Amino acid sequence: MIQIKKEWISKILITLLMFTYFIPNFSSIDRIGNQWFYLSIICFLSFIFIITEANLYSNIKSIVFDKTNGFYLIFIIWALLSITYSFNMTEAIVTFNQYFTIFASFITLKILLINISEGTRFILKLLLVLLFLEVAMSLIPILVDLEKGTLESRSFTYSGAAANVNITAFSLLYKTPILLYFFTIEKRVFLKFIYLLIFSSTFLIITILGTRGAFIGMGICLFSYGLYLFKSEKKSINKIKNFGYVILSTFIIFSISLGVSAKGEDIISRASTIRLDTTDGSVNQRLRYYQQGLNHFLENPLLGVGIGNWKLFSIEYDKQDIDGYIVPYHAHNDFIQLLVELGFLGLLFYSLFIFYSTRKLFKMDLFNDKINFLFMGIAAIYLLDSLLNFPIARPISQLFLISFLCLISLYRKKSYD
Numbered sequence: 001m002i003q004i005k006k007e008w009i010s011k012i013l014i015t016l017l018m019f020t021y022f023i024p025n026f027s028s029i030d031r032i033g034n035q036w037f038y039l040s041i042i043c044f045l046s047f048i049f050i051i052t053e054a055n056l057y058s059n060i061k062s063i064v065f066d067k068t069n070g071f072y073l074i075f076i077i078w079a080l081l082s083i084t085y086s087f088n089m090t091e092a093i094v095t096f097n098q099y100f101t102i103f104a105s106f107i108t109l110k111i112l113l114i115n116i117s118e119g120t121r122f123i124l125k126l127l128l129v130l131l132f133l134e135v136a137m138s139l140i141p142i143l144v145d146l147e148k149g150t151l152e153s154r155s156f157t158y159s160g161a162a163a164n165v166n167i168t169a170f171s172l173l174y175k176t177p178i179l180l181y182f183f184t185i186e187k188r189v190f191l192k193f194i195y196l197l198i199f200s201s202t203f204l205i206i207t208i209l210g211t212r213g214a215f216i217g218m219g220i221c222l223f224s225y226g227l228y229l230f231k232s233e234k235k236s237i238n239k240i241k242n243f244g245y246v247i248l249s250t251f252i253i254f255s256i257s258l259g260v261s262a263k264g265e266d267i268i269s270r271a272s273t274i275r276l277d278t279t280d281g282s283v284n285q286r287l288r289y290y291q292q293g294l295n296h297f298l299e300n301p302l303l304g305v306g307i308g309n310w311k312l313f314s315i316e317y318d319k320q321d322i323d324g325y326i327v328p329y330h331a332h333n334d335f336i337q338l339l340v341e342l343g344f345l346g347l348l349f350y351s352l353f354i355f356y357s358t359r360k361l362f363k364m365d366l367f368n369d370k371i372n373f374l375f376m377g378i379a380a381i382y383l384l385d386s387l388l389n390f391p392i393a394r395p396i397s398q399l400f401l402i403s404f405l406c407l408i409s410l411y412r413k414k415s416y417d
Contacts, residue, residue, distance in 0.1 A: 010115035013046045021161040030163040035395040046108045068356040075349035076103050079307045086306025095308025106402040120410045131175040138205045154210045169214035170385040172202050174400045177374040180225045200249045207257040213388040217381045224377025231370040286332045292317040293336040304343035330390035357405045
């Protein structure tokens with residue numbers, strides 16, 4: 001009975017961590033400040049619970065100093081040291097607190113999962129619930145505007161749990177392979193239909209948000225799902241039926257999106273601009289940010305400018321191209337951002353942590369039903385997001401990342417069926 005109580009407390013604390021997605025903005029322009037604050041509070045409460053439970057407290061040292069997590073710890077220490085030479089120490093402290101909060105959340109999540117007998121299933125179902133709620137937050141205002149005839153492409157109103165349409169689109173995409181997994185293994189027709197409806201709604205939202213990187217991500221998602229079905233041991237007729245339902249739903253939503261009257265570019269016009277040239281303003285802007293960041297790194301390859309300080313130095317590089325009050329707040333590439341702020345070693349420690357956390361995905365005989373193909377799809381989608389946007393600065397993106405890495409860690413211990 002006591003163990004069951006502890007398990008439920010652990011589940012509640014993990015759920016509260018994930019509830020960060022839905023913290024309101026309280027009239028602020030960007031809700032991430034509230035999200036970071038809330039996440040810090042839940043981490044503190046979770047830590048109090050952990051140190052009062054002997055079986056959990058005894059695992060802190062082994063988890064923190066695990067080889068893989070050790071690289072993450074070194075990265076955090078390196079970021080802390082960078083405060084000492086940062087031009088703006090206040091900004092560095094604020095950004096470091098965000099990085100440390102995610103690190104603490106990761107360690108907390110791994111420790112709490114020790115108390116949960118079916119941790120893998122719990123995390124998968126929790127991510128599925130998060131996807132459902134995120135879809136609802138974006139879909140409801142879309143349907144309202146559709147009824148009014150005021151639907152608008154890439155509207156901030158549809159950004160749901162994020163304050164940015166690109167972040168929202170990728171946040172939905174992260175969890176879509178998990179949704180497809182549940183759709184495939186589900187035998188009840190009604191629930192299978194619900195999963196397919198959520199998938200269709202997700203794709204519809206992505207088309208209306210018009211995030212070009214997410215269009216590529218959707219292709220990655222469908223490709224990884226095809227590999228998963230092809231390599232699984234399911235009957236061939238079931239493979240064809242499941243893949244057929246998903247592709248048919250995609251085609252129907254694609255057709256509907258073409259017929260929906262929305263202010264702004266339609267999906268065809270938006271997707272046709274996916275190319276590496278400088279004729280598109282957004283592409284040109286990103287390429288300019290990348291070049292500026294790399295140029296600065298070559299001049300300061302060892303230490304960087306200090307955590308959180310690139311937003312200040314980038315103004316000097318981009319001052320001739322700044323439009324109004326829009327400044328290059330992020331490099332729009334997490335790896336370049338880490339290079340310019342923490343130097344080569346900072347990026348190295350972070351990359352080693354990610355590499356060692358995900359390398360097991362490439363052992364094809366690791367999981368039942370080859371679910372690792374879906375997991376590789378998730379990893380590829382997150383990598384794409386990191387190359388195009390700034391998920392490292394968004395609490396909801398980082399929460400998904402650490403949840404995903406915990407899933408992989410659980411799979412290393414035993415297969416899931």
